Structures are given as structure tokens and as C-alpha cells.
Amino acid sequence: MALTQVSSNKCAGGLQKVFKHDSIELKCKMKFAIYLPPKAETDKCPVLYWLSGLTCTEQNFITKAGSQLAAAEHGIIIVAPDTSPRGCDIEGEDESWDFGTGAGFYVDATQDPWKTNYRMYSYVTEELPKLINANFPTYPDRMSISGHSMGGHGALICALKNPGKYKEYDATVLAASYFGPQLDILIDQGRDDQFLSASQLLPDNLIAVCSEKKIPVVFRLQPGYDHSYFFIYSFINDHIKHHAKYLNATPHCTATQTSVQSDRPLGPDAQLQ
């Protein structure tokens, strides 16, 4: 698969690049952003996939979230794909802001006219990682996933779905029937988030299910914070550190820890809303 570099800027000692390619899953040209930390010049690095929210492209996260310093410090590559296929000329795709263009929801559509192009789940979990591993100095078995808003949900479902075969696409429902290796989920939620107060977000449901299923989650309600990139910026360091703990960990010698490390393909983490 041929990659074309769209831009490259030196940032925090490393390089923030944007590439373009022809996607097989989405059947259109797709852009993604990739941050290469200084360590990538000489060594392989683990990869964190960041899924953005509604209406975003690959640009928002890399210009507004301030993640590059932490990524450089911990030696982690961050890949931020676009949020949906573009330019596919599907009727109705630009009608609403929360469905269609910029609103792929990181699921594979099952109905027409969407099902040909809207396959963001497969793109994010299959095609993109293969592309990244083939073209950049990565550790293919060390990846984790994170996101904001729609992307946060996307991250959760990607993690919860991957150990097995599930048809559901609601993170809370997925969590209820999750059966797989140990996860470690960090969730930040702005208390002044307008979507929370409008009850569009229901974190309590997820927490209740995870408590029951003993899925380890630390959920933090941050007073005064809203839904914006200012909120993302404020806590992105904590999240990158959370991922670094697993991505950079050296193998342990005790039985319990070895099984967790070697089986875990993704350490999920989400910034809801």
C-alpha cells in the first residue's frame, strides 16, 4: 500500500506527519496523522491509536490536544485516523453532523447505502494497524487505543470486542458480556459537559456493569471541564502515561503478570464525551 506524505512538522523533538493512502476497506482516499517521537529515529516504538469525536478530522487532535510532549517523553507513536470515509458521494451523508461524514462511529455498517464505505471498525482494527506496522518502526504486538467522545466509545468497543466474537455495538452491553484477559480502563469525564447534563452520556451504566463484571475501570469526574479540546488537552498526559505503563513495560517474571502482559493486545482508555 502506497503512502503519500501530506505534511511533516518537527514537534517536541519528533515529527508530526500526515499521510494519505487508498483504503481498501473504505474504498476511498483516507488521511491519517502519525506522530513519531525522537526514539523512533533509532528504535522501534509502541503505538497508541487515538479515535477522535464527531465532526473531527485527523487535524483536530494533532493541533489542539497537546499530546506530542508526553508522547516524546514516553517514546510512543500516536496514530490519529480520520473519523469517517470522505468523498464517497453517498446520498444523505452530509445531512447531519452526528451521522455520516465525520461520524463513522467506528462500526461497520450493515445496510445500504452505507455498508460499502462505512467500515470504520475494520479500518481501525485491521487495515490501519497493518499499514502502520509495514511502514513505520513499530512493535506490532504493543498497541493500545484511546479516544474522545465518539472516539472514546469507539476505543471501548474495539477493546471489548477484540478478544472474541460479539455482535453488539454498545460498550455497556459489550462490557456486560466481556470475557477475556484483564483490561485496565481509564475514563475522564468533564462534569460540565453539556452532553452529560443532557443525558446523552450514561457513564453510570457502564460503571455499574464493569463493577459487576469486575472489569477494572477508574472513572474520574472532572469538575469545571466540558466537552472541548481544552478538556482533552488537560488530561491527555495522564492518559498517555496510563498507556505507557503497558506499552513500555519490561516483561515480569511472576506468573500472573506474564499472562496479562503477553495476552493483552490493547489497553483501552477513553475520554468520554
Next chain:
Amino acid sequence: MKLGKCWTLSLICFQGEITSTRNQLQGKVAEMENFAGHLEEIFLTVEENFGRQEQHLEQHYNDVLQTLSQRYDDRETGLQEEKKGKLESLYNQLVACGQALDTSKELIETAQEVYRCQDKRLFLKVTQLAILTCSLVVASITRVDWLCICVIQTAPSAPVINPQLPNSATQTSLHVCWSLFSDDTVEYYELYYRPVLEDTPADESKVKVKETHCTVTELLPNAQYELWVTATNTTGISPASEKALYMTVPSPPVIKQRECSSCPEAALIRWESGNTNPVDSYTVELSETGTVVAVPTCQCLIQLQAGRQYLISVRAVNIGGPSDRSDAITISTTGTFFYLLENTAHPCLSMSEDGFTIFYGDEELPITAMAFEDSTFTRCVAILGDLIPVRGRHYWEVEVDDETEFRVGVAYEDTERDAYLGANGSSWCMRHIRTPSRHKYEFLHNGWSPDLRITVHPVRIGVALDYDRGTLSFFNANLEQHLHTFHCHFHNYVHPCFSLDNPGALTVHNGIQAPDYTFI
């Protein structure tokens, strides 16, 4: 012709110049001669004066010498006369002695004759006289005899007692040495000693020895003794030597096991003096490296290397030298290790025998039965761990069960004992509250906590303290899950703190190496 005239003219002029110059020079020469003459006169005068001075000094010198020799002669004469006089009187005494001897000899012969004559009365008279005369003779002989003896032998002069040699004393004995700086004969020495006590003077003891040294035993440790020695010969006893002060070595200290703590880079060792009276200092020894550290007080923070085991012992030191080694304590520099401070525990808390599990019993203790002290917690059923007095990173774990409501964290030494952990600015803690339906968690400092949900209840909590970064983090140690981090600037060292908010128990595990994920 003009040329000739000019030439002659210039010659004449020249001649005139020459003449005048010559006159000038002559004048100068005369002046110089004059000057030289003056100098000569001055020189002669000075020479004369010097000659006169010399003469005077010589005269004075001769006078002084004469006076001195005169005086010397006078004194000599006087002494000679004195000597003569003394010798004469001695001679006269001897003569008198000899005469008296002759007289008494005659009298004894007379007495013998008279005795043979059998006139007892007469005999008695004569014998009485003889006895008197004899006693006089004997007295004069004895006196002469005594004078002679005094010349031949005197009592010894006072010995000189040596100051205490280093490392010559033990806990119960002192090795004392002395010397005699004369050729006196000595039969034996007697060493006296007594302990120096504050109020009452103690009884003295003595030891008789023939050598010039002695080891005194059965003494008290860490005690000061006053010692002096006399020398004795047939003539008599010497005056006592000067008194010397010796000190026995102290008893070894006793390391207080439960008051020692350690971390990867250092250990804090505390001990009891082991002596009733104060000692000068202590030395702390590491048996492996042979390192010795001297300290003035009964505690020492000693630098060590991480991941090793050390045997540490202490000696007490005074002027007499160092004591024997105390019993050693084993210190392991893996992780941070501390005991819980019993004297800070709320009265309702009891401790297991090994000191690492605390229990809050079900029974209600009446207030009157509770004994509070200055350092105990009075409301929060809490206890502090020993101070962590070393910068850097420290890690320990706390084991709890599903139901126990607890608070676990750190606090400054002066944290309010009548307050709850986390309710003030001098303590930070993780708090677990159990409701019938779920678990609740708070991370408290100054009474404030962030709003958090944790879905899996941690039963083994990892606590990671980093003084340099100013962070205190909590983990679910079994899942390696990070729960929360306080960012605080510690202006003092802190104590770990633990409390039970409902009846239950918790166990502290320390001396564990911090897992990698705890200090990213």
C-alpha cells in the same frame, strides 16, 4: 700675510684661554687640597675619641672582674670555716664518745670486781652509774650510727603513675602502669583505687604488687576511678604518687529492634545506651564493609547501597576506649521498611505480635478505659508508621478485605491527633467507604476529594511516595492498576498512616521492591 696675522691672533687668543683655564684648574686643585686636609683632621679626631672609649671600657671590665673574684673568695672562706667548725665538733663528739667508752669500760671492770667482792649494795651503786654511762654511750653511738645509715639508705621517692593507655581497659578491669625515677630500692608497691562518685566519697581498695604494673579487676563499667601508688622498702613508705583518673570501658549498647527502619539507600538505627551514666559517643559498624560511623546520640542515619543485607552493630565509647559490640541487627535494603508506632495508636486499636497487622475490635471500649497520651489519636482510630527520613522513592502495600472501611496514606509528624486522616492539610489518604450496595472511594487532603469511581475493589493497595517529585500514588497492586496520584510539595518528611473506620483489620507489607509501573 693676512693669513699669518690671523693665525697668530687666534694663537694668542687660544693662549689666553689656556692660561685662564689653567688658573681655574689651579684654583680647584688648591680647594681640593684644602678639603683633603680637613678630612684628615676629622679622621684623626675620631680616632682619638675611639681610643679613649676603648680604654675606659677595658678599665671598667677589669674592675668588674676584680669585684667578682673578691666576692667569690670571701664566700669560699666563709664556707671553709663553717666546714672546719663542723668537722671539729664532730671530732670532739667522737673523742667524747671514745672517752665515755673508756670510762664505762673501767666501770664495768670495777663492777665485775665488786661483784666478785660480794658487797651487793656497793655493787648496785656502781652498776647504776655504769648503766647511766652506758646508756649515754649507746645514745651517742646510736646517733652516729643513725647518721651513717641515713647516708647509706632512705625511703623511696614517690612513684610516677602513668596516664591511662588507650585500649588497656575493659568493662570491668583497668591496666595501670607506673614508674620510679630513681635508684631507690623498693620491696613492693601498693596501688590504691576508689571509684569517683558524685556525692559520697567511696572506700578505697588496695592491691600489693612487686611489678610496676597491675590489672585491677571486678570494677564497674563506664566508671571513673582515682588511682595512686606508693613504694615501700625497709626504711619506710614513699609519699603517694599523684592521683590519676582512669576510666573503664562502657557496657555495649542495646539496639532497639522495633525502632529501626530502612529504605534502599539508608537505614535509621536507634539504640539504648546500655549504661546508666552518659558515655562520650557511639560508633556504628557495618560488618560487611567495615565502615564505622561515629555519632554523639543514640541514633544514626547511615547510608547504604540498595538490594543488600547488612549486619549492623553499635559500640559505646568513652575515654577508656570502645565497649564490646552490641548484638547485631540485620538490615535489608530491599524496599522501604518501617514498624508501626505503638505509642500513636488509638486505644481501640490492637496490634499483632509481629507488629504489622492492626485490629479494630467489635467491643465498645468505654471512654474511661481508654488511656490517651500526647501522641495518640483520639478520634480517628488510626496509627502512624515510623518516619521515612530519606529523600527519594518509597513503596509499601496494605492488605485489606472487602468489607473493611479504612484510610491509608501519609501524614506529617505533627498531624492533629484529634482529627480524621485526610481532613486537614497535614495528611493525605485513600479512603474506602462500604455501603450496602457498593464501594465508595475518596482521596482526601484538606477534606477535599476528587470524584472517582473504581469498579474493582482493591484488596492489596500499593502506596508509592516520591519526595523529590512530590507525589503520593495509590495502586491496585494485584491488577497493577493506577488509582490516583496526589501532587503535593512535602516540606517535611512524613509518616505512613493507617486507620480503620469500622471494626476490621488491615495488614502492612513493606520491605518490598517497588514494581516498575509505580514510578513511571
